[in-house]
Amino acid sequence: RPLQIGVTGGIGSGKSTVCRVFEALGAPVYEADKRAIWLTNHDPILKADIIRLLGGQAYDEAGRYNRPWVAAQVFRDPDLLTRLNGLIHPRVFADTISWAESHREQPYVIKEAALMRAAGDGNTLDKVIVVQAPVDIRIQRILRRDPHRTELDIRHIINSQISDEERLKMADYILYNDERHLLIPQIVHLHNEFFESQRS
Numbered sequence: 001r002p003l004q005i006g007v008t009g010g011i012g013s014g015k016s017t018v019c020r021v022f023e024a025l026g027a028p029v030y031e032a033d034k035r036a037i038w039l040t041n042h043d044p045i046l047k048a049d050i051i052r053l054l055g056g057q058a059y060d061e062a063g064r065y066n067r068p069w070v071a072a073q074v075f076r077d078p079d080l081l082t083r084l085n086g087l088i089h090p091r092v093f094a095d096t097i098s099w100a101e102s103h104r105e106q107p108y109v110i111k112e113a114a115l116m117r118a119a120g121d122g123n124t125l126d127k128v129i130v131v132q133a134p135v136d137i138r139i140q141r142i143l144r145r146d147p148h149r150t151e152l153d154i155r156h157i158i159n160s161q162i163s164d165e166e167r168l169k170m171a172d173y174i175l176y177n178d179e180r181h182l183l184i185p186q187i188v189h190l191h192n193e194f195f196e197s198q199r200s
């Protein structure tokens with residue numbers, strides 16, 4: 001069985017960037033949030049569950065998930081959001097299991113999620129990597145990446161996420177993605193460590 005490595009971090013910390021480097025090193029990468037969006041469009045069980053919860057308007061005539069409409073519904077109703085997530089998370093979890101099965105020959109696999117619990121696999125991960133960057137740098141990077149966002153919106157999201165202190169308690173490894181450290185050598189170091197630990 002491959003080592004199962006989780007990658008998490010706050011908004012704009014550099015999770016996707018870290019995943020791209022692991023991919024370049026040959027590691028299979030599962031991005032839970034992106035995959036969840038894909039599943040809302042392609043998993044028939046999930047589609048049926050969502051229609052049962054929210055009604056037929058959750059999908060358009062071509063069967064595509066109507067994300068803006070769903071977002072507007074759950075924005076006003078936190079209980080509905082909890083129930084929607086309650087449908088999505090078990091399907092993402094089921095999907096990660098079959099995904100991991102298809103990579104059985106690998107020394108390790110990477111599972112990225114903003115919330116480790118969102119991947120539903122807090123207890124199947126062998127190690128957790130936390131990507132760490134100061135809030136000001138994260139805000140600047142996100143503003144550059146998503147010009148439609150405002151600093152206030154981003155601070156709002158940061159305040160709604162778990163604190164850096166809480167997140168760091170989950171960390172087996174920390175990747176420092178700030179202006180004082182080089183990111184890629186830290187990732188290569190972890191890659192070598194995971195690779196060697198599975199060979200021995």
Ligand code: ATP
Binds near residue numbers: 010011018141177
């Ligand atoms: P989100 O939480 O929004 O999904 P994320 O944690 O996945 O974000 P990335 O998308 O990887 O973060 O990084 C945020 C932005 O900062 C991206 O535009 C990325 O290219 C840039 N970035 C990340 N790391 C660095 C770095 N070391 N130097 C310069 N830019 C960086």
